[in-house]
Amino acid sequence: MTSRRVxxxxxxxxxxxxxxxxxxxxxxxTERTMGxxxxxxxxxxxxxxxxxxxxxxxxxxxxxxxxxxxxxWDAWGAAGVEVGVVFTTLVLITGSLWGRPIWNxxxxxxxxxxxxxxxxxxxxxxxxxxxxxxSETRRATYAAVMAVAGFVDVPIVFLSARLFRSIHPTxxxxxxxxxxxxxxATLVVCMAAMLVFxxxxxxxRYGLHLQEAxxxxxxxxxxx
Amino acid sequence: MSFTLDEGEFLCLFGPNGxxxxxxxxxLATLLRPTSGTVxxxxxxxxxDPEAFRARLGLVSHQSFLYDDLTARENLEFYAGLxxxxxxxxxxxxxxxxxxxxxRRDSPVGAFSRGMQQxxxxxxxxxxxxxxxxxxxxxxxxDEHAASVLRDRLRALHDRRRTIVMVTHNLRRGIESATRLGxxxxxxxxxxxxxxxxxxxxxxxxxxxCMEAP
Amino acid sequence: xxxxxxxxxxxxxxxxxxxxxxASMTFFGALVLVILNVAQGPGRRLTPETAAxxxxxxxxxxxxxxxxxxxxxxxxxGCISALLVSPASPGTVFTAKALVNLTLxxxxxxxxxxVFFVLFGTGLAGGPLALVPSLLLVDxxxxxxxxxxxAVSAGTRRNEVLLPILLFPLxxxxxxxxxxxxxxxxxGRPLTELLPLxxxxxxxxxxxxxxxxxxxxxxxxxx
Numbered sequence: 001m002t003s004r005r006v007x008x009x010x011x012x013x014x015x016x017x018x019x020x021x022x023x024x025x026x027x028x029x030t031e032r033t034m035g036x037x038x039x040x041x042x043x044x045x046x047x048x049x050x051x052x053x054x055x056x057x058x059x060x061x062x063x064x065x066x067x068x069x070x071x072x073w074d075a076w077g078a079a080g081v082e083v084g085v086v087f088t089t090l091v092l093i094t095g096s097l098w099g100r101p102i103w104n105x106x107x108x109x110x111x112x113x114x115x116x117x118x119x120x121x122x123x124x125x126x127x128x129x130x131x132x133x134x135s136e137t138r139r140a141t142y143a144a145v146m147a148v149a150g151f152v153d154v155p156i157v158f159l160s161a162r163l164f165r166s167i168h169p170t171x172x173x174x175x176x177x178x179x180x181x182x183x184x185a186t187l188v189v190c191m192a193a194m195l196v197f198x199x200x201x202x203x204x205r206y207g208l209h210l211q212e213a214x215x216x217x218x219x220x221x222x223x224x
Numbered sequence: 225m226s227f228t229l230d231e232g233e234f235l236c237l238f239g240p241n242g243x244x245x246x247x248x249x250x251x252l253a254t255l256l257r258p259t260s261g262t263v264x265x266x267x268x269x270x271x272x273d274p275e276a277f278r279a280r281l282g283l284v285s286h287q288s289f290l291y292d293d294l295t296a297r298e299n300l301e302f303y304a305g306l307x308x309x310x311x312x313x314x315x316x317x318x319x320x321x322x323x324x325x326x327x328r329r330d331s332p333v334g335a336f337s338r339g340m341q342q343x344x345x346x347x348x349x350x351x352x353x354x355x356x357x358x359x360x361x362x363x364x365x366x367d368e369h370a371a372s373v374l375r376d377r378l379r380a381l382h383d384r385r386r387t388i389v390m391v392t393h394n395l396r397r398g399i400e401s402a403t404r405l406g407x408x409x410x411x412x413x414x415x416x417x418x419x420x421x422x423x424x425x426x427x428x429x430x431x432x433x434c435m436e437a438p
Numbered sequence: 439x440x441x442x443x444x445x446x447x448x449x450x451x452x453x454x455x456x457x458x459x460x461a462s463m464t465f466f467g468a469l470v471l472v473i474l475n476v477a478q479g480p481g482r483r484l485t486p487e488t489a490a491x492x493x494x495x496x497x498x499x500x501x502x503x504x505x506x507x508x509x510x511x512x513x514x515x516g517c518i519s520a521l522l523v524s525p526a527s528p529g530t531v532f533t534a535k536a537l538v539n540l541t542l543x544x545x546x547x548x549x550x551x552x553v554f555f556v557l558f559g560t561g562l563a564g565g566p567l568a569l570v571p572s573l574l575l576v577d578x579x580x581x582x583x584x585x586x587x588x589a590v591s592a593g594t595r596r597n598e599v600l601l602p603i604l605l606f607p608l609x610x611x612x613x614x615x616x617x618x619x620x621x622x623x624x625x626g627r628p629l630t631e632l633l634p635l636x637x638x639x640x641x642x643x644x645x646x647x648x649x650x651x652x653x654x655x656x657x658x659x660x661x
Contacts, residue, residue: 066656114614121607128603132594138660142590145653146604149586152649153608159638160611253523255659279525287516293452305444306524348520 009200016193020186028186037101042187044094046194047087048116053195054084054202055123059151062144071213072206074140077147079205081126083198088120111161118157122150136213226261227406227416231355234378234388236398238431239408245391248408249360252389253283265356279307282354286364288345292334296325296344299333300351307352319347323377339370346377357381359390363397375400395431399424407434441526445534449508450541459504463546467500468553475557487621489558493569494576494613494620496550497543498606501580504542506601508535509588518658528655532585536650539581539588547573563626571629572619575636579612579643586650589657612642 024042031038058080065073095113096106107113126146133139179187229235239245250256252263254274263270270277283289290299300316309315320326323343333341342362349357359378363371378401382388391408392398399405399419405427407415414434422430453459474492478484484492512518521531551566551573584605591601619635 066653118607118610121610125604125607129590129594129600132596132600134595135660138593141656141660142593145586145590145657148653149583149608149646149649152645153611156638156642156645157611159641160615255519255522275525275527278523281523283520283523285516285519287519289517289520290515291448291452291511291517292515293456294448298448298451302444302448303520303524306441306521306526308440308525 013197013200016196020190020193023186023189028183040094040098042190046191048091050194050198051084051087051091054080058147062147065144075206075209078209079202081123082205083201085123091116114161115157231387234382234402235404236402237391237406237408243408244411245408249358249391253358280355282349282357284345284349284362285360288341290333295330295332297329303348304351323347357388361392363394409434441530442534446537449538459507459542460545463500463504464549466503467496467550470496470499471557483561486624490617490620493554494617501543502602505539505584505588508538509592513592528658529651532651532654536581536585539585540577543577562624564624568623569620572616575639576616582646582650583608615639
């Protein structure tokens with residue numbers, strides 16, 4: 001049952017990721033006031049975007065699982081939550097690394113930080129929930145419910161976070177982009193690289209979850 | 225799997241663990257949705273109006289479905305209310321007398337013996353006077369005396385109007401009261417016959433042959 | 439509607455007979471308040487917003503104790519299956535359970551809020567009545583989300599540990615808003631000024647009432 005297809009996404013990210021790193025360090029200009037630390041922003045923003053995308057995928061997969069009850073939707077949901085948690089962790093770490101020299105603190109209760117942290121807690125709880133349920137269909141249902149219940153919290157999280165004072169820079173506003181053209185180009189390449197890498201990872205974890213479930217079926221058939 | 229059942233029949237299904245007995249019963253009880261196929265009751269698809277169907281259904285399992293902290297009477301009154309019975313208190317009293325628990329009506333159920341709980345469980349399943357009664361391993365955990373009481377009760381319930389489906393792996397108890405016998409193995413109905421078409425000893429052989437067949 | 443009432447009355451009857459949830463919720467909440475009072479040290483006064491934080495820590499920790507019990511009761515003896523094969527829809531069961539949880543929270547807070555004012559009340563401009571709007575709104579949201587997640591955690595092997603792990607991240611924004619709103623109320627600010635904080639609280643309640651009503655059937659049909 002192994003497919004002999006060319007691993008397109010991993011190959012593509014093997015090209016794009018180094019290219020993005022090269023652009024960040026050799027093409028994009030060093031920011032005047034923040035210096036070299038600012039370069040982490042390209043990764044930070046790309047990671048944040050795909051992390052949020054993962055949770056969106058998990059929510060959609062959750063709804064589809066509840067409606068259709070097919071195993072593959074659970075596998076997509078599980079992959080989305082896992083990758084989302086890893087990427088959110090990286091968002092928090094890269095943010096802290098930047099915040100320490102710029103804000104002079106590792107952590108502050110800023111809306112965006114708070115939002116990311118709450119999302120991290122919600123979806124890590126999802127992972128804990130998965131590990132606490134034995135039966136496959138029950139685990140899938142509970143995880144789907146939790147992924148949906150977590151995602152509908154996002155508007156409230158944003159709303160509540162907005163009421164706190166913000167010191168987080170808003171780089172991309174609706175009217176203008178506060179970046180030089182070469183910085184924008186770097187950011188676009190970085191985002192694209194991260195997106196391809198992310199898609200490859202999610203795809204990989206999805207396949208793994210499906211295989212695990214099929215292995216479980218086979219073991220049961222042998223045992224029964 | 226496909227079978228039809230006439231009104232007033234008492235079907236007993238046997239099978240080893242994992243044969244799909246409980247799954248079948250759960251589908252009949254609308255607890256599970258069938259992955260394919262349909263269930264029709266009096267010509268109506270189960271999926272069309274499950275709530276109307278549930279109102280006419282009774283279910284007894286090896287779990288009591290009773291609240292230990294409520295008294296026997298409160299349990300029955302609660303379920304009668306849930307089913308929209310016109311006079312929950314009156315219905316509860318009537319049922320308590322039927323199962324000989326009227327004297328203990330105000331004791332909390334948690335203090336009851338297994339046999340008493342089982343009697344109350346049957347009373348609970350009858351609050352809505354169901355047309356279809358489903359029994360899932362009702363003999364589990366009962367001693368000989370309680371089991372024979374249950375058998376008599378089931379015979380009394382089987383009054384040609386009520387349809388009963390029971391699943392069990394207790395061959396003797398099942399054959400005693402059913403009008404139709406079926407065997408489930410590996411998710412399939414491998415045997416189905418009227419009670420008068422088989423003799424008890426022969427049926428046991430059939431059962432074991434069905435288990436061994438690949 | 440009458441089915442909600444039968445379910446609700448049944449749960450409250452068990453509750454008042456055994457007093458397992460309200461009593462332990464109130465006792466534990468009071469304990470948390472005393473611990474925080476001791477941790478604060480003698481003779482120090484809290485700002486209204488810190489005091490509000492103290493109150494909410496006690497409230498959510500005590501509430502999560504009771505929530506787990508209310509649903510776990512249905513798993514004992516398989517009662518939830520009996521409810522599912524009855525003509526009552528799972529949504530009805532959800533509504534009744536959420537109302538039970540709301541009642542239990544309000545009852546325990548009827549004791550906890552006075553205890554809070556005895557321990558921390560000196561120097562606060564706002565009285566207990568000023569807290570009522572935000573308490574009601576948070577309790578509604580908390581019981582809606584909590585009912586859904588207590589059904590989830592009741593189906594797992596680690597019921598008691600898992601419920602706060604699942605529930606607290608979801609209600610974090612709720613608590614953040616509630617601390618701001620009650621902080622304002624304790625500082626004596628009028629209700630109209632606090633409306634921007636109360637509106638998202640109400641929105642949270644509505645979102646989780648809807649999400650719970652829709653998702654609860656899937657959870658309880660499992661197992």
